[in-house]
Amino acid sequence: MDIDYAIRKDEPPVITETSEPDDVDLYERWERSNRLSMMLIKTKISAGIRASVDQHDNVRELLRAIDEQFVKSDKALASTLIIQFSTMRFTGARGVREHIMRMRDIAAQLKSLERRRDY
Structure with a gap:
């Protein structure tokens, strides 16, 4: 069907x-x-x-706009995670293990965001 023709060409x-x-x-094929x-x-x-x-009339422009939207979202998420990580304090209410697991979870999310950015 060549649906992706307009994306490739x-x-x-x-x-x-x-x-x-x-x-x-x-032109008709592309359109x-x-x-x-x-x-x-x-x-x-x-x-x-x-x-x-x-709104866009060209599929490439639409995909580019969606991609830019996610870059902004990733930056906001990374900022939120860094703030959570840096302000996190051990209160003793849930235990040391729970605190460490939460810190590792935040660190893993930040690493995955960094890997996505590198691609």
């Missing part, structure tokens, strides 16, 4: 009356792929993500 020049038949076919990809993404992502991302 750049948008071809807009067709005009003087366009070659091959150019028309290429169909773009339309189907947009519909698929918009129906599968959550409403919160859909509402936080601007």
